[in-house]
Structure formats: structure tokens, C-alpha cells
Amino acid sequence: MTATDLSSLLRRTSIDDHEQVLSAANSVLKKSSTDIDALHAKVVALLHLDRFEDALRALEISGQELQDRARLEHAYALYKAGKLTDAHRVIGEDPGTRGLQHVQAQTFYRAEEFESAKQVYTDLASNVSTTAGEENDLRINSRAVDAQLAWSQRHVSVARKKSWKEDLEAFETTYNAACGCIARGELSQAEILLKRAKDLCNASEDLLEEEKQAEILPIAVQQIYVLYLLGKTDEIEHIQTALNSSDIADPSIQHIFQLNNIVMQANVANPYLTQRLFQESEQHLISEKPFEFQSSLLRENAHVVDLLSLKHDGVSRSTSKAITTQAAPTVSSSINSLSVLNAAAQAKSEIGRAGIKRLLPVLQERPNDVGLLLTIVQLYVSTNNLESAISLLEPFFKRFEESETASLQDVRFTPGLVGILVTLYSLQGRKSHVRTELTKATSYWRRRSKHEPLSSLPKSLLCATGVTLLENGTGEDLSTAIEIFGELHTQDPSDRSIVAGLVAASAAAQEESQRNQISDDILSNLTPIPQLTATVDVDALEFKGIPRPETSSVTANASTLKKRKIEEPRPHEEKKLRKSKVPKDYDPAHPPKLDPERWLPMKERSYWKPKKKRGKGGGAAQGATQGGLAVEEKDKGRTQDAKPAVGSGGGGGGAKKKKKGKGTKW
Known part of the structure; x- marks a missing residue:
């Protein structure tokens, strides 16, 4: 042939x-x-x-x-x-076929270019294909991209955060939805979704028993992590007994599983034993290169174990090398986390005032290190020294605010940093400073949005500014609040909190045109009032009364000072003095001049002079011993009366002899 x-x-x-x-x-x-x-x-x-x-x-x-x-x-x-x-x-640049588009999206995903991957999947989903199973694959991969966007803290790129109904029909999409909830901190929802993903995988008829076990392993490892964060240790032990590490064939999953076990072993009091277990787990090879957020966490775990083992110099050198490779300042979470670990190594794990004393000279060497700055601010807050924390942040912000570099401006008005300063102002009751800081940051991002899409607007920062302006209640502030909530509503029409803010700001506006711009479609997104008050028992509320809310000492002091300023000054009422307290020559028409130093002790007053010491017999000079013999006080009288005997050859020859006592023998 x-x-x-x-x-x-x-x-x-x-x-x-x-x-x-x-x-x-x-x-x-x-x-x-x-x-x-x-x-x-x-x-x-x-x-x-x-x-x-x-x-x-x-x-x-x-x-x-x-x-x-x-x-x-x-x-x-x-x-x-x-x-x-x-x-x-x-x-x-032009893949052409749908198969190459799928490979292109996967390549973008592996290279952590998640926005580009999401765009490719959006284009594929817009053109419906008759290929069997492609729609399901597109849904699974798109939800995985959404989860990665949430992990990389780019929530604005995720158009939809809540799970659709079809996402809960397959265990793959349910698992991806759970990962997105973990990235956003929605741990209770993630726990429910992970349990559902495991049940769906067990009930699948398309998988063999071995394939089911292989798919359940990563779900179980993620479930243990969520339960640990929720503090449900009993359920963790139940899952761990059913999960054997030797059954995990994937080296990367086995590595993560063993690392989580080391972290959860709180009874290991010996840090050197923990370090040995950690080094043994690192020997497992990871089949695929982890994503950046995973690599960052692995590096942080290694440095924390070294700090517990008192390897401060080694951690300081390794973290300093990584920090200096990045341009400062930066808002990168991985770099700033290394800065915090570097600060712990520089401070020799000291906290409180001792840690602040060690770190302030380091901040002078690295004034643009955001992680180091926030570490010192946290130490100040832990010692209840809010004023020093604010005085450290304000010059830092002012220096970047005066700069014309766009990257420095972005760092200055980062919502997280602005939120820290606003929180410190709020703890001190400085509402005007809170309003000024929020308004300044919002104005900056709104100017940026004119050249960029609305998705670049920081939603949390703008919402906080809108609420603050709404509380103030003036005409100009209400107009600004309406504009802010209107822009946010354009970005996300389904958010009820934004709709509520837009309705409240428009209802309080003075101009009729602003009050009439709320349409029925916007109001339909809000929960009807009868539905909100359906379960409220008015009689029971009236019987129980209205409790007074507990206020902090800072807020109470601020409100007390504000009330004192608003209240009108009361007329001065002169108190009548008792007759026993009034001097005899006291004249009410001509009161005596009070001594301004009367509150000081007598010895600290300007006119006080010490009294001269006088000896016995009058004369201060008597008893002075310059040039003569010192005579003790008790011998003065006897010395003046004593006289030597006349004609005696020696001293004391004619003196009377002392009488011999009874019973004395010579």
C-alpha cells in the first residue's frame, strides 16, 4: 500500500x-x-x-x-x-474564526488581561452560534472572567454582580459565582453557592465517579477557606475528614490545601515548626503559574512566617528590594502589602509608641511609600492619637494635590485613602472637613470622567459625597447631589441606593424643574411604602417608646459644643456674699484690685522674697565660723562660763575632782 x-x-x-x-x-x-x-x-x-x-x-x-x-x-x-x-x-489582531477567538480569549485570561478577555467573550456571545455546547462554555468562561475582575479589585468592569438563574443550573457557573462573592467579601452568599455547586456536581449524569471527585476537590478546598473566615470550625473538620490530601492529584490545589491547613493550625505555638511545615509545602511543584493575587498572598505568607521566626533583617532586605523596583507612590495592593511587612521588620515587630518611634525615620527616607504611611497611621489610631494620624496624612495629600502629574493626582484622590482621612475627621466630629474632602475628591473624578467613560467613576466615593451634600440641605449642594446621583444612575440603573439618593435629592430641591425630573420608571425601582410598613406594629412601637441612640464621647462633646454656640448667652447673675466673707472695709462701689498671681503658690509669685534667718542672741552674723573654731549649739553656754585656774602649770590642774561613785574600786 x-x-x-x-x-x-x-x-x-x-x-x-x-x-x-x-x-x-x-x-x-x-x-x-x-x-x-x-x-x-x-x-x-x-x-x-x-x-x-x-x-x-x-x-x-x-x-x-x-x-x-x-x-x-x-x-x-x-x-x-x-x-x-x-x-x-x-x-x-484579526482572529477570523470563532475557534481562534476562543483561544484568544483564553490567552488574554491567562495573561491577566481580563478586560480584553471579557470583550472577546462579549463579542462571541453577541453572535449566536449553532455549535453544540458553545453557549454553555461561553457562560462558564465569562463568569470566570467576572470573578477574576473582582479578585483584581476592578469591580467597575463587572457589569453584573448578582447571579442569574441560569448560572445556578451548572456546577461550573455556580462555582465561578461563588468565587466572585468571595472576592467581594460576600462570604455567607459564597458558602451557599459552594454547597450548591458541590450538590450539582454530585448529581451530574454526564460525569463519571472519578471525574466528579476531581471536580469536587477544588470546590471543597475553597469551601474550607470560606468556613474558616466565617469561624465555622466544626464544619471544617467534617469536610477535612472526608478530604484526603493524598487524593489531590493537582499539585497546585494540593499546595493551597496544605497552606490553608498550616494557617488554620492555631494550636502550633512554635513558629519554627510552622516555618518547617511551610517550607515542606513549598516543595510541591505548581503545575501552572499562579495569578498575581495568588502569588502576592504566597509571598506574604512566606514573609509572615519569617517574621514569626524573628528573621527581621532577612524580611527587611527582601521586601526592600521588591519595593524599590516599583515607582512610588502606588496604590498596588501587592506592593503596599510588602511595605507593611517591611515596616514590621524595620520596627522589629514592635507596636504602639515604640513602633512609631522606629518607623518615623524610615518614613523620612521613603516619604512616598503609601503602605508605610498607612502603617504608622494605624499605629497612631491604636494609641488613640487621632490628631497625629491626621497631621501625618494632610501634608502627604497636600504634596500630591499640588503636583501636576496625573499619576500622583490619582493616588491623592484614591477612594481608599480619601475614606481613611474622612473616617478620622468623622471620629473627631469635624463635619465641615468631611464635606470639603469628599467634595474635592468627587470634583476630581467627575473632571476625569469627561475624558473617560462613566465606568471609571468610583461609585462608593460618589455615593458618600452625595449623601453628605444631601444632609447639608442647601440649594447649591442639592443641585450637586442631583448631578452626582444622576451620573451614577446612568452607570447602574438597577442600584436602589442610587435611586433612593436621586429621589431624595430631587424631592428636596427648590427648583420645580429638578423636582419633576423623576420619572415613574425610576420610582418603580424603589420598594413601595406599604410593603415596607406591612410588618410594622404601630401600637407596639408607641407602647415601647423611642429609645435614645448611644453616642460616642467625641460626637457627644461636638454636639454639646455646637449647642452651646447656638444657645443665646444668659445674663450674668451676681451672687450675694455672706457677711462673714465680706471684709469690714469692703466698699461695693470700689472693689479691691485682685492679685493676678493669686492662683500661684506663694513661692512662685514674682514678688515673693525669702525671710532672713536669725540666730540666738540677735545678729545674723553671730555664730559665723569664718577664721575661728566652730562651736556647737549645745556647748555654747558651758564654754562661756569656763575659766582656767590661776597659777596652774597645766590645763585643769585645779579643777574639782569627780566624786567617786558607790561600789567603784580603784
């Missing part, structure tokens, strides 16, 4: 076993090494067998003709081999 006959037979046969296809293709290539059909079949068989490097070698050896013909297979092999740049080159 000739090579042509073998090639013709290969085209007409249908073989399900890819090993047989590969064997048949190699048989043809032994007869004719340049048979394009046999080469193509060999590449496809190698891809089905997950031998991507072998497929790439076959494509390179075959030449340009096969690469042009098998463009989809070539791009897919490069994508699976991790050569993303080469895959983009093969796909080109």
Missing part, C-alpha cells in the same frame, strides 16, 4: 482512540514524511493527548505550510505551553 492510499484511508476512517490516530499518522509519515494530512492528524492527536511540547516540535519541523493550515492548533499549543506572547503573534 502506498503512502497516498494510507492517507486516503486515514481521512475516511473514524478512530476514537487518539493513540491509534497518532500511530496511524506515524505509519503514513514513515512512507512520506511530507504528507500534510498525516502531519495535521499527528498534531491534533498530540493535543488531545496533552503532549503540547511534542505538538509544537512537530509544527516547527513541518514548516510554514502546516503552520498556516493548522493555525488554530498552533495557537492552542502555544497557549497550553505557557508561551502567551507567541500565541498572540500567531492569532494576530
Whole structure:
């Protein structure tokens, strides 16, 4: 049989076993090494067998003709081999076929270009295809992109955050929806979705029992993580007993599983034992390169374990090297997290005033380090020193605000940093400063939105500004609040909080045109009042009375000062003095002049002079001993009366002898 006959037979046969296809293709290539059909079949068989490097070698050896013909297979092999740049080159700017578009989206996803991947999936979904299973694949991959956008903290790029009904029909989409909830901090909702994903996987009829166990493993690992954050340790033990780490075939999942077990072992009091367990878990090879947020967490875990083991100098050197490679200032969470760890190493894990004393000189060396700045601010707050925290933030903001560089302006008006300063102002009851800071930040982002799409507007910051302006109640502030809520409503018409703010601002507006711009479609998004008050028992509320809300000491002091300023001053009432307290020569028409230093102790007053010391016998100089013998006070009288005996040759010869006492023997 000739090579042509073998090639013709290969085209007409249908073989399900890819090993047989590969064997048949190699048989043809032994007869004719340049048979394009046999080469193509060999590449496809190698891809089905997950031998991507072998497929790439076959494509390179075959030449340009096969690469042009098998463009989809070539791009897919490069994508699976991790050569993303080469895959983009093969796909080109215009993929053409739907298959290449799918590979392009996957390549964007693996390269963490999630916005580009989402755009490709949107284009694919807009053109309905008759390919079996493609619609389900598009839905699964699109929800995975949404979850990654949430993990990368780019929530504005996610058009829909709540799960649709069809997302809860398959375990893959349910699992992706749960991952999105975890990224947004919705842990209770994530727990429910993960349980549903596991139940759907067990109930699937399209999977074998081994395939079900392989799909349930990542769901169970994610479920343990969520339950740990929720504090449900009993349920964690139940899942761990049913989950054996030796059953996890994927090295990356096994690595994450063991890391989570190390973190959850709170009874390990020896940090050096924890470090050894951590190093043993790192020996497991990760099959695929983790995403940036995963790599950042793994690095942070390693540095935390080193800090617990008192390796402060090593952590300081390694984190400093990573920090200096990035331009400062930056709002990157991974870089700022390293700055916090570097600050802990520089402070030798000291907190409170001791930690502040160590870190302030470091801040002078790195004045644009956002992570270091926020660490010191947190230490000030922990010591109840809010004024120092504010005095540290205000010059930092002012320096960037006066700069003309766009990147510095973005850092200055980052919603997170603005929120920290606003919170500190609120704790001190400085409402005017809160309003000024929010208005300034909102004005900046609204100016930016004129040159960029509305999706770039920070929703949380604008909502807080709108509520603050609405509370103020003046005409100009209400107009600004209406504009802000109107722009946010254009961005997300389904958000009820934005609709409520728009309705409240329009209802309080003075101009009739602003009050009449609320349509029935906008009002229909709000919950009807009868539905809100359906379960309210008016009689029970009236019987219980209205409780007074508890206010903090700062707020109470601020409100007390405000009331004192508003209240009119009371007339001064003179108190009548008692007769026993009034001097005899006291004249009410001419009151005596009070001493301004009367509150000071007598010795601290300007006119106080110490009294001179006087000795006995009058004369301050008496008893001075300059040039003479010192005479003790008790011997003065006896010394003056004593006289020497006349004619005595020695001292004391004629003195009276002391009487001999009784019983004294000589």
C-alpha cells in the first residue's frame, strides 16, 4: 500500500482512540514524511493527548505550510505551553474564526488581561452560534472572567454582580459565582453557592465517579477557606475528614490545601515548626503559574512566617528590594502589602509608641511609600492619637494635590485613602472637613470622567459625597447631589441606593424643574411604602417608646459644643456674699484690685522674697565660723562660763575632782 492510499484511508476512517490516530499518522509519515494530512492528524492527536511540547516540535519541523493550515492548533499549543506572547503573534489582531477567538480569549485570561478577555467573550456571545455546547462554555468562561475582575479589585468592569438563574443550573457557573462573592467579601452568599455547586456536581449524569471527585476537590478546598473566615470550625473538620490530601492529584490545589491547613493550625505555638511545615509545602511543584493575587498572598505568607521566626533583617532586605523596583507612590495592593511587612521588620515587630518611634525615620527616607504611611497611621489610631494620624496624612495629600502629574493626582484622590482621612475627621466630629474632602475628591473624578467613560467613576466615593451634600440641605449642594446621583444612575440603573439618593435629592430641591425630573420608571425601582410598613406594629412601637441612640464621647462633646454656640448667652447673675466673707472695709462701689498671681503658690509669685534667718542672741552674723573654731549649739553656754585656774602649770590642774561613785574600786 502506498503512502497516498494510507492517507486516503486515514481521512475516511473514524478512530476514537487518539493513540491509534497518532500511530496511524506515524505509519503514513514513515512512507512520506511530507504528507500534510498525516502531519495535521499527528498534531491534533498530540493535543488531545496533552503532549503540547511534542505538538509544537512537530509544527516547527513541518514548516510554514502546516503552520498556516493548522493555525488554530498552533495557537492552542502555544497557549497550553505557557508561551502567551507567541500565541498572540500567531492569532494576530484579526482572529477570523470563532475557534481562534476562543483561544484568544483564553490567552488574554491567562495573561491577566481580563478586560480584553471579557470583550472577546462579549463579542462571541453577541453572535449566536449553532455549535453544540458553545453557549454553555461561553457562560462558564465569562463568569470566570467576572470573578477574576473582582479578585483584581476592578469591580467597575463587572457589569453584573448578582447571579442569574441560569448560572445556578451548572456546577461550573455556580462555582465561578461563588468565587466572585468571595472576592467581594460576600462570604455567607459564597458558602451557599459552594454547597450548591458541590450538590450539582454530585448529581451530574454526564460525569463519571472519578471525574466528579476531581471536580469536587477544588470546590471543597475553597469551601474550607470560606468556613474558616466565617469561624465555622466544626464544619471544617467534617469536610477535612472526608478530604484526603493524598487524593489531590493537582499539585497546585494540593499546595493551597496544605497552606490553608498550616494557617488554620492555631494550636502550633512554635513558629519554627510552622516555618518547617511551610517550607515542606513549598516543595510541591505548581503545575501552572499562579495569578498575581495568588502569588502576592504566597509571598506574604512566606514573609509572615519569617517574621514569626524573628528573621527581621532577612524580611527587611527582601521586601526592600521588591519595593524599590516599583515607582512610588502606588496604590498596588501587592506592593503596599510588602511595605507593611517591611515596616514590621524595620520596627522589629514592635507596636504602639515604640513602633512609631522606629518607623518615623524610615518614613523620612521613603516619604512616598503609601503602605508605610498607612502603617504608622494605624499605629497612631491604636494609641488613640487621632490628631497625629491626621497631621501625618494632610501634608502627604497636600504634596500630591499640588503636583501636576496625573499619576500622583490619582493616588491623592484614591477612594481608599480619601475614606481613611474622612473616617478620622468623622471620629473627631469635624463635619465641615468631611464635606470639603469628599467634595474635592468627587470634583476630581467627575473632571476625569469627561475624558473617560462613566465606568471609571468610583461609585462608593460618589455615593458618600452625595449623601453628605444631601444632609447639608442647601440649594447649591442639592443641585450637586442631583448631578452626582444622576451620573451614577446612568452607570447602574438597577442600584436602589442610587435611586433612593436621586429621589431624595430631587424631592428636596427648590427648583420645580429638578423636582419633576423623576420619572415613574425610576420610582418603580424603589420598594413601595406599604410593603415596607406591612410588618410594622404601630401600637407596639408607641407602647415601647423611642429609645435614645448611644453616642460616642467625641460626637457627644461636638454636639454639646455646637449647642452651646447656638444657645443665646444668659445674663450674668451676681451672687450675694455672706457677711462673714465680706471684709469690714469692703466698699461695693470700689472693689479691691485682685492679685493676678493669686492662683500661684506663694513661692512662685514674682514678688515673693525669702525671710532672713536669725540666730540666738540677735545678729545674723553671730555664730559665723569664718577664721575661728566652730562651736556647737549645745556647748555654747558651758564654754562661756569656763575659766582656767590661776597659777596652774597645766590645763585643769585645779579643777574639782569627780566624786567617786558607790561600789567603784580603784
